[in-house]
Amino acid sequence: MKRLILALLIIPLLLTGCGGERAQQTKSKPKIAVVISTLNNPWFVVLGQAAVERCEALGYEATLFDSQNNPSKEADHFDNILASGYQAILMNPTDADGSAVNAKAASRAGVPVFCMDREINLPGACVTQILSDNYSGCISLGQYFVEVMGRKAKYVEILGLVGDNNTWARSRGFHSVVDCFEGLEMLAQQSADFDQNKAMEVMESMMQAHHDIDAVFCGNDAMAMGAYQAILGAGKAGKIKVFGFDGADDCVNAIREGKVEATGMQFPKTMAETAATLADRYIKGERNLPKKMPVAVELVHRKNVAQYGNFGKIQD
Amino acid sequence: MKQMKIVKWIALALLALLALRLSFYTENLSEKNRREAMSRYNPEELVVAMMRDSLSALEQRALPLAQWQDMLQKDPQTLASTHARRLGIGSPLFYMIRAELSEVCLVDDEYLRAFAEGVEIRIPITYIFGNTARDASGWFNIDDFRNTMDFNAVSAAMNDYIAEKMADFRLPEQASLRVLGAVAIPEDAVRLERLELIPFVLEP
Numbered sequence A: 001m002k003r004l005i006l007a008l009l010i011i012p013l014l015l016t017g018c019g020g021e022r023a024q025q026t027k028s029k030p031k032i033a034v035v036i037s038t039l040n041n042p043w044f045v046v047l048g049q050a051a052v053e054r055c056e057a058l059g060y061e062a063t064l065f066d067s068q069n070n071p072s073k074e075a076d077h078f079d080n081i082l083a084s085g086y087q088a089i090l091m092n093p094t095d096a097d098g099s100a101v102n103a104k105a106a107s108r109a110g111v112p113v114f115c116m117d118r119e120i121n122l123p124g125a126c127v128t129q130i131l132s133d134n135y136s137g138c139i140s141l142g143q144y145f146v147e148v149m150g151r152k153a154k155y156v157e158i159l160g161l162v163g164d165n166n167t168w169a170r171s172r173g174f175h176s177v178v179d180c181f182e183g184l185e186m187l188a189q190q191s192a193d194f195d196q197n198k199a200m201e202v203m204e205s206m207m208q209a210h211h212d213i214d215a216v217f218c219g220n221d222a223m224a225m226g227a228y229q230a231i232l233g234a235g236k237a238g239k240i241k242v243f244g245f246d247g248a249d250d251c252v253n254a255i256r257e258g259k260v261e262a263t264g265m266q267f268p269k270t271m272a273e274t275a276a277t278l279a280d281r282y283i284k285g286e287r288n289l290p291k292k293m294p295v296a297v298e299l300v301h302r303k304n305v306a307q308y309g310n311f312g313k314i315q316d
Numbered sequence B: 001m002k003q004m005k006i007v008k009w010i011a012l013a014l015l016a017l018l019a020l021r022l023s024f025y026t027e028n029l030s031e032k033n034r035r036e037a038m039s040r041y042n043p044e045e046l047v048v049a050m051m052r053d054s055l056s057a058l059e060q061r062a063l064p065l066a067q068w069q070d071m072l073q074k075d076p077q078t079l080a081s082t083h084a085r086r087l088g089i090g091s092p093l094f095y096m097i098r099a100e101l102s103e104v105c106l107v108d109d110e111y112l113r114a115f116a117e118g119v120e121i122r123i124p125i126t127y128i129f130g131n132t133a134r135d136a137s138g139w140f141n142i143d144d145f146r147n148t149m150d151f152n153a154v155s156a157a158m159n160d161y162i163a164e165k166m167a168d169f170r171l172p173e174q175a176s177l178r179v180l181g182a183v184a185i186p187e188d189a190v191r192l193e194r195l196e197l198i199p200f201v202l203e204p
Helices: A002-027 A042-057 A071-083 A098-108 A134-149 A165-178 A196-209 A221-233 A249-256 A268-283 B002-023 B029-040 B043-061 B065-074 B076-083 B130-137 B148-168
Strands: A031-036 A061-066 A088-091 A113-117 A128-132 A153-159 A184-191 A215-218 A241-243 A262-265 A292-295 A298-301 B093-107 B111-116 B119-124 B177-185 B194-196 B198-203
Touching (some): A031 A042, A042 A061, A042 A221, A061 A071, A088 A268, A098 A113, A134 A215, A134 B130, A134 B148, A165 A184, A165 B148, A196 A215, A215 A221, A221 A249, A249 A262, A249 A298, B043 B093, B043 B198, B065 B093, B093 B130, B119 B177, B130 B177
Parallel strands (some): A088 A113, A128 A292, A215 A241
Antiparallel strands (some): B093 B177, B111 B119
């Protein structure tokens, strides 16, 4: 009798428990993963955060993953994501070739991948790549560099991650203009991995090796700020002109204050929001999406800096 | 009975024609050349193929400057939707235009300055912005390339190709020229007093 009473008490409890779980499952939102190369740079924080916010606004549960600029860390994230029922991945890759393997694994598992800002060298592994038009942006920057520096100057270049296509797109765009002028001489070119502290060290060593540097072109704004700190420390502020790329807030403010000459505004929010919107359309069944979607870059300099801030155009 | 035979023969003839049609595969020659050049991927070769195969089509597609200006002022949206090409989000609008240039002169060994339809036209010599030519031509599709580096290498190759042609160019005495070229303008532009034009054809 006691057993019967106990069973009568337990069975409804079990049923309620299962039913509750099922109800919870039904109610839980579909999930999108946002995998960012590094959250150690404010520009990428904005990219990731904007993607998360847009996904949430579209009715998804979004989770942000930090790959810490490490392809194997990114691979770990992908393993977890593929085992956890995510419906799409918005990825800012760490490496054009290394990240392609992760994107391919996701694609094989039926999870669509959308690349933001950085591309992978395997277009079929992701649905769409939303990328800044770095090459054109750096052509504009190169033209402005010639305008500011004139036809005769000595400069150095600080590159980003050598495995990232953006590094070379920026460098080649810049050089496609500047190399047309024989009087503009590049004294040194070195990578600082898009990192502010590394750029400071690189700039310090470049200034020790070359005492006649007139300008530095940096592959992103974090490195431009690092280079500026080194120049300031060496008492050469104003003598060595700094050019960056990204449109990060601290760099835009530095342009306003006359510390930096120019940067290229990349619009991370536009890229993130577009990626989230395309992922939503894909999840809802749309398949006719563009493979690549460049986003135009705008030149920001002292004359037009009032129009820019908060990682975009102020009226935006 | 005779009618039945005629119908039968017509049906057989139609079937034979259909079989014949299906046994042939036809393709536009310039599209075939484009596809072949793309599969080999050599930026310089691609640019040469583009210049060889698409100039007459570009000439036909290009708007006369006067018509382009008129549409730009009166109905920029229709002009953009019917004649412009663009590349992604926030991109400028790229057009192919043709014009008769007058008062052509060389300025500081940097650009040719000329006038057409009341507009100052500048044709750069020192530096040629390759993306305008590439994107206005419509011949290159970014999705056909492995990555943006390959796509941008075409711009650089096109830049070199046009620069080389311009280096050989000698300003004629009469200083009036016919030009077919590419322009890039901001999306919100409605009136332009000066236009930078990247030349595909520049001849007396």
